[in-house]
Amino acid sequence: MLGEYRITGRGASGIAADIERAVGGGALRPGDALPPLRELAAELGVNSNTVAAAYRLLRDRGVIETAGRRGSRVRARPATTPRDQIRIEVPAGVRDVSKGNPDAALLPPLGDALAAAAADHALHPVLYGGPPVDADLARMARSALDADGVPDGPIGLSSGSLDAMERVLTAYLRPGDAVAVEDPGWGSLLDLVPALGLRTVPVAVDDEGPVTADVARAVRGGARALIATARGQNPTGAAVSAARAAELRALLAGHREVLVIDDDHIHGAVDLPLHSLSGVTDHWALIRSVAKAYGPDLRLALYTGDPTTVDRVRGRHRLGAGWVSHLLQRTVVHLWQEGAVDPAAVAASYGRRRDALVRALAERGVAAHGRSGMNVWVPVSDETGAVAGLLQRGWAATPGARFRVRSAPAVRLTVSTMTPEDVEPLADAVAAVLRDPAAGQVRYG
Helix, strand or coil, X not given: CCCCCCCCCCCHHHHXXXXXXXXXXXXXXXXXXXXXXXXXXXXXXXXXXXXXXXXXXXXXXXXXXXXXXXXXXXXXXXXXXXXHHCCCCCCCCXXXXXXXXXXXXXXXXXXXXXXXXXXXXXXXXXXXXXXXXXXXXXXXXXXXXXXXXXXXXXXXXXXXXXXXXXXXXXXXXXXXXXXXXXXCCXXXXXXXXXXXXXXXXXXXXXXXXXXXXXXXXXXXXXXXEEEEECCCCCCCCCCCCHHHHHHHHXXXXXXXXXXXXXXXXXXXXCCCCCCCCCCCCCCEEEEXXXXXXXXXXHCCEEEEECHHHHHHHHHHXXXXXXXXCHHHHHHHHHHHHCCCCCHHHHHHHXXXXXXXXXXXHHHCCCCXXXXXXXXXXXXXCXXXXXXXXXXXXXXXXXXXXXXXXXXXCEEEEECCCCCHHHHHHHHHHHHHHHHCHHHCCCCCC
């Protein structure tokens, strides 16, 4: 069952810590079955309730999964082995289209905005007990949300989209609750859900967003939350259409108890309109990051939602980190006030490269997906063969395993580092790899 490894420990925390160390160090591998409660209790000379408590701790930390009479086993991808470790080494001379970062040339310089924020701070230093959200930032954020038809709600701030998602989820859900997430979807979110002790319920994605039938199956099966990417979905480039939003909103209206999280992470770098799912259920949140348009290191995302949700998240934030730095908040305000980013121009730049690559692949008989954002998703039958074949031809792509639960294999290509001259050579390389039977293409779905 465990090969040569022998679990040690006396109390629940000690047993759990030993197993977690073994998983992190590779002595226990994904899929390994753990001993039944009574068997391990007898071996360690402890009460079976102690082992049960240890297993609960491990489940809540996302290290193991339990399945009743079928026992407990190490998760296929434990929280100690995040998906971003599924990567390839990029040899010298190989073009890297795997990273998923924005184009640094499209990010605004921060020097003047940081200096202005520092000058503001000198005049009006922020001390303990002040308001958590800068008044100008809240006003400008709310105005932009109003323009996009997002329901009215207070503004909160977090250190990035994933931080906001974690805070919203933990405000309502408890270990063991089910969360409907996109598959394929954002790898960091697919790591976060089990790390919180929550149960992932994958829902299929097509070019128009989460597939309504899959979402229906998830919520009717007891999913307590749904997380949907509004635009620029990572990795597929999907964007929720008006028709799909209407279908999903009609469905969710019959499940008002479901917590809905709208992820609008690419706001400011996309030209498709927002069709959110916010406001149709009793509790909801819409999250916007500044990372894609203004720079990942600003570590700032804003969120709005129903008053209860925002109040819960703000209250818990206040007890921990307290607030997001007002220096960063004022920096973003100055960037917004100065029009440091032209969203239409940024979106057009990504769109030209993305559309050109999708078109070039289609001309070579390769179906690919990339309706918005900075990524192109290419279905394949063998990810390992496809990634290796592209490396041999001078291109580094991301294996789809970083983004999948049950969906079909694929590779992700990020266009942000590409030039117009790269499109044809990359399309040629992808087509050549997929002509190899060992890495043949499959349909997306």
